[in-house]
Amino acid sequence: MINQPPISQEALIAENIAHVRTTIAEAARRAGRSPEEITLVAVSKTKPLEFIKIAYNLGMRDFGENRIQEALEKQAAFCPADLRWHMIGHVQTNKANKAAASFAYIHSIDSFHAAEALQRAVEKKSQATGESLRQAVFLQVNISGEASKEGMSAADAPGIVRQILSLPQLEVCGLMTVAPLVEDAEQVRPVFRALRELRDELRQQFPAVNWEHLSMGMTDDYPVAIEEGATIVRVGRAIFGERIQVKQPLAC
Numbered sequence: 001m002i003n004q005p006p007i008s009q010e011a012l013i014a015e016n017i018a019h020v021r022t023t024i025a026e027a028a029r030r031a032g033r034s035p036e037e038i039t040l041v042a043v044s045k046t047k048p049l050e051f052i053k054i055a056y057n058l059g060m061r062d063f064g065e066n067r068i069q070e071a072l073e074k075q076a077a078f079c080p081a082d083l084r085w086h087m088i089g090h091v092q093t094n095k096a097n098k099a100a101a102s103f104a105y106i107h108s109i110d111s112f113h114a115a116e117a118l119q120r121a122v123e124k125k126s127q128a129t130g131e132s133l134r135q136a137v138f139l140q141v142n143i144s145g146e147a148s149k150e151g152m153s154a155a156d157a158p159g160i161v162r163q164i165l166s167l168p169q170l171e172v173c174g175l176m177t178v179a180p181l182v183e184d185a186e187q188v189r190p191v192f193r194a195l196r197e198l199r200d201e202l203r204q205q206f207p208a209v210n211w212e213h214l215s216m217g218m219t220d221d222y223p224v225a226i227e228e229g230a231t232i233v234r235v236g237r238a239i240f241g242e243r244i245q246v247k248q249p250l251a252c
Contacts, residue, residue: 010054016239017042017058020222024233027226038226041086043218043236045070049077051240056083064088064107064234068098075102088176088215088234090150093117101125101133107176107215107234110140110151112163119167126169134169138176138215141198143191149178154198161206174213174231175199185221192216192228199229 007015025035044052045066052063052074061082065071066089075085084104091099091108099106100121109115118135126133139160142151152160157175164172177195179188195216203211215232217225222233 009051010058012241013051013054013239014058016241017055017060020235020238023223024226027223031227031229033226037231039232041088041215041232041234042239043088043234044074044240045089045236047236047240049074052078055239056080062086062104064236068095068102072098072102086234091118096121097124101135103135105136105138105173105213105215107138107232108140108150109137109164109170110142112160115160115164115167115170119170122169134171136171136173138174138213139164139172140176140178141195143177143194143198144180144188146180149180151177154194157198157202158205161202161209165206165209172209172211174211174215175202176215179216179218179221179225181220185224188221189224189228192221192225192230196229 020040024038024040028035028038039062041062041064042055042060043064045064062084064086065074068087068091071085071087087099087103087106087108089108091106091114093114096117100118109118122133122135139157140151141154141157142149143154161172164170175195175198177191179191182188196214199211199214213231214229215234217230217233219235219238222235225233
């Protein structure tokens with residue numbers, strides 16, 4: 001029997017991306033939606049820069065990071081103009097200065113306190129650069145009510161939205177949630193449905209806001225999230241494999 005050569009990392013990532021995109025298209029069709037409505041964010045946290053470059057060369061343009069310092073190091077090392085970085089992890093108020101205007105989207109604003117800190121940071125950067133900067137954000141909602149999850153409650157969301165709308169340099173673009181880990185993705189369908197229904201309620205209450213996006217769904221449940229209205233899915237393991245240690249990136 002002839003031994004087959006091991007598959008290269010590039011070929012493996014290419015195969016994974018193709019499979020994820022096919023799955024996205026199938027889920028969109030089941031929901032009567034166009035696959036073009038859904039943005040695939042490759043969750044690159046803990047992954048080496050080489051993997052990001054491979055995925056970029058395969059057509060990926062959206063990458064999600066959980067830690068600000070890790071993300072900024074990667075941004076400094078690999079900075080094509082059309083690459084969009086997403087901050088999907090919790091942003092501590094003392095890290096707002098680093099996060100402000102450093103990401104296309106920040107998915108994880110979970111309180112007015114966090115929004116205020118980010119507003120101050122964006123304002124400070126605007127003054128320093130002489131540019132009129134704005135930061136696009138999603139409001140993170142803890143739909144499932146799990147104590148271990150970050151996020152505002154659905155009941156608190158309208159009041160927090162009303163407060164955040166007073167912050168001129170933040171642009172609310174939608175909602176985000178992290179569903180519970182379950183064996184069967186169907187178990188979290190109600191979570192995704194509830195986030196969509198909350199978005200629809202907020203759209204009626206605050207029609208001036210662009211409620212375009214629902215950031216929901218990860219490797220184990222993104223097809224169900226798409227069927228329930230996700231416009232952004234955050235997929236890491238299904239693209240890059242299991243978590244590994246990050247190699248120190250080289251500055252560009």
